[in-house]
Amino acid sequence: MIHGKHSCSIHLDKWGYKPALRREWAVRNLSLTIAPGQRVLLMGASGIGKSTILQAIVGLIGRAGQESKSDSADITNITSKSDESVPGQVRQVSQDEEGGFSQGKVLIDGVPSGQALGRCGFLMQDPDAQTVFQRLADNVAFGPENLGVDRDEITDRVRQNLAMVGLDGLEWHRSVAHLSGGQSQRLALAGVLAMRPDALLLDEPTSMIDPAGADEVRAAVRKVVEEEGSTLVLVEHQADKWLDFADRLIVLGKQAGNTVIVADGDPSEIFRSQADRLDALGLWVPSQFRHQSHAPRPGKKTETVLQTTNLSISHTTTALASNINLTFHQGEITALTGSNGAGKSTLALTMAGLLPPLSGQVQVSRQVQGDLSDSQPIKWTSAQLAPRIQYVFQNPEHQFAASTVKGEILLSLGDKGESASDQADTILSSCQLDQIWDANPYTLSGGEKRRLTVAAALAAQPEILILDEPTFGQDRQTWLQLVDTIRSTAQQGVCIIMVTHDSELLSCLGCRSIFLGTRQDIEKRKIENMEEQSTEEQSLEGQNIERQSIKRQDIEEQDIDGRKSERNQTGEGNASSPSILVTPVQERLEEKKPTSPSAVLASLNPAFRLLGAILICLLMIFSLDLVSASVAVLLVLTALLVIGYGGKRIFATSWIIFLGSLTSALSVSLYGQTWGTVYVHWGILTISQGSLTLAGSTALRIIAVGVPALCLMQGMDPTDLADSLCQQFHFSDRFVYGGLAGMRLFSLMSDDWAALSLSRRSRGIAGKSKIGDSISQSFALLVLSIRRSTALATAMQARGFGSKHKRTHWRQTTLRSWDWVYLVICLLIPLISMISAMAAGTFTFMGHVIG
Secondary structure, three states, rough: OOOOOOOEEEEEEEEEOOOOOOOOOOOEEEEEEOOOOEEEEEOOOOOHHHHHHHHHHOOOOOOOOOEEOOOHHHHHHHHEEEOOOOOOOOOEEEEOOOOOOOEEEEEEEOOHHHHHOOOOEOOHHHHHHHHOOOEEEHHHHHHHOOOOOOHHHHHHHHHHHHHOOOOOOOOOOHHHHOHHHHHHHHHHHHHOOOOOOOEEEOOOOOOOOOHHHHHHHHHHHHHHHHHHHEEEEEEEEEEEEEEEOOOOEEEEEEEOOEEEEEEEHHHHHHHHHHHHHHOOOOOOOOOOHOOOOOOOOOOOOEEEEEEEEEEEEEOOOOOOOOEEEEEEEOEEEEEEEEOOOOOOHHHHHHHHOOOOOEEEEEEEEEEHHOOOOOOOOHHHHHHHHHHEEEEOOOOOHOOOOOOOOOHHHHHOOOOOOHHHHHHHHHHHOOOOOOOHOOOOOOHHHHHHHHHHHHHHHHHHOOOOEEEEOOOOOOOOHHHHHHHHHHHHHHHHOOEEEEOOHHHHHHHOOOOOOEEEOOOOHHHHHHHHHHHHHHHHHHHHOOOOOHHHHHHHHHHHHHHHHHHOOOOOOOOOOOOOOEEOOOOOOOOOOOOOOOOOOOHHHHHOHHHHHHHHHHHHHHHHHEEEEHHHHHHHHHHHHHHHHHHHOOHHHHHHHHHHHHHHHHHHHHHHHOOOOOOOOEEEEEEOEEHHHHHHHHHHHHHHHHHHHHHHHHHOOOOOOHHHHHHHHHHHHOOOHEEEHHHHHHHHHHHHHHHHHHHHHHHHHOOOOOOOOOOHHHHHHHHHHHHHHHHHHHHHHHHHOOOOOOOOOOOOOOOOOOOHHHHHHHHHHHHHHHHHHHHHHHOOOEEEOOOOOOO
């Protein structure tokens, strides 16, 4: 244990928490003390409440919104069962803003955790929930900004921590929307490490990261903790790689409804002396403390059920990989492996019929196709796809479509009868979800959500099952159950394709592996495979002849069954473990987007740029006459052309304004005020000199207001605008950056809508009715958006947002003389227009002639 300059003590005193919408307490009556500088490995079965404890330490949950004595009816119902173990004791229960109930205390150096925001850095399980800004580097700088760190020091921390987590090859302006799940997790960790917190709380920090990236992350954590002496609390199901760094292991369990500590001490000593006990609790016992098991030999291949032909994949118009030729067989298990961002999920989604190929084809066998007219999954309807191919998404919440856990299974079964209910109960029991059958799926732990989505996919009884990170968040017991489920499902003839970084899963299943990587990655992997094979051959010496012959038979069968066609254009990889060449992440350059088509506008201070647009638009609404509107349009268009805004660009940006002006002019000309010469009169329709004049004035005023509004604001970066509003206009940081984070949620809604569309297509619940689908999906998007906003607020608080520190602004904005010139021009345009109208005697104030 190192008691350093940045460390703190953590104390939980009989603390408990019951989330809203859950019947049972997630954590109950837990007492725990962690000394400053300790490096604690916190373990327990899936759903034991580890993530809940970390959130409480950070001060994100359990902060009292209202307090109630246990003699109230509602609180009595909550506490009665657990308080039986404490006769005569009446405890105070607090309800927080989220509707959860808590008891006891959580203290950081003796201070309630809710009053110590920013002292504990927290990495959550969901990387998307921790991204506040659109640009990569801004997310790393956010925490130090909230803690008042000097601007130059923030720049150094951004550079150092991006390098620590292996993201130094990416542009600082890269959009976070273009990061993979693993890259997003690394970015979130970089943001936490940059805070140099007194306590570092990590919730499965490497669970979604490839092996090489996981090594970088562990090295980064070690470096920061050793340099700063921070207290470390690490939640991790697989502790092997952390054993030499952690100095204390705490194992949690349940007893009589309470959360108890079943083991506490030196990690190696506990695993050595209590391996069997911990294994029985469902924990991952590190490999050196348990018996090794040999992977089963893969069975012989049977009928081909899915194949790709000259396939090119991408989410955009640029291919991640091309000329992919693969075949998959009935009863075969195949793993797609590779580094984060290599395109594994993109390939899987394309093969699942959820993403269209950039070129080439994905086809299924005649057996899978059945009576359908087309063999390409992308051309099937949702109802046709679900019983044939099921896809388990990386984010479980994208798949939820029912209000209860059991409802998710019944939805896949497609029947609400008694037999379906019994079948659902059996499935839930096999996945250890039967005790929470009536819980809302969104309230489950990360591991429970993952098991539920796998169970729902299996309930549909598909012929091809594609799983994206199926073992994420699982303890040893549930991991073994998932492995058994995958193996038994394959033995029933289902073709299984997995996207995974779990090397132990591959070893245990003995499955085929397809590696996606750059040329350098592929060459490195070939060398590692050769070294591994050489080591295995040497280990066979001295063993019995039978085992040697079995090993040779494995190698021979793999060579015989290999297919040269399972290579893309590089020809890399061997027959039994093909490789797919992908474009290196660093070469997928993302140009910095200009903030305006005009270099002049792009150079302006964002807040002044906004203010200028407001001045033009606001002043122009006061007059409605032909002269002022004409002069304003002429001045606006001339000014835009002078500063480099081309005519085609103006029209492309503002075509909707021009269209709206024409329709408004038509309406006013037919129904407007009648004066002067009447040209047409038919029923209620009258076209007169007055109505035509008013129509022209209306159309021109719409153009004079709408065109500058769109053209002056086009491309403006919201983050730059927020910085400028805070620094130049001294708006509240909390108000502006809270709003900015909310704006980013709007940008995520399109991504969530797309993911929800894909998940509903995969589950067979899309395409029944466009109106019904839209309503159902809109409700799901609403729920997801609310949860995202809550998670985002949590992440911002965990990064010290709203703490007592005076906030630093890393991205400095300045005012130059040209900004003032721009503002004057924006003011002069409407003034000149109105003065011209007054001189011509046509000026009207809000439609009334001034004379």
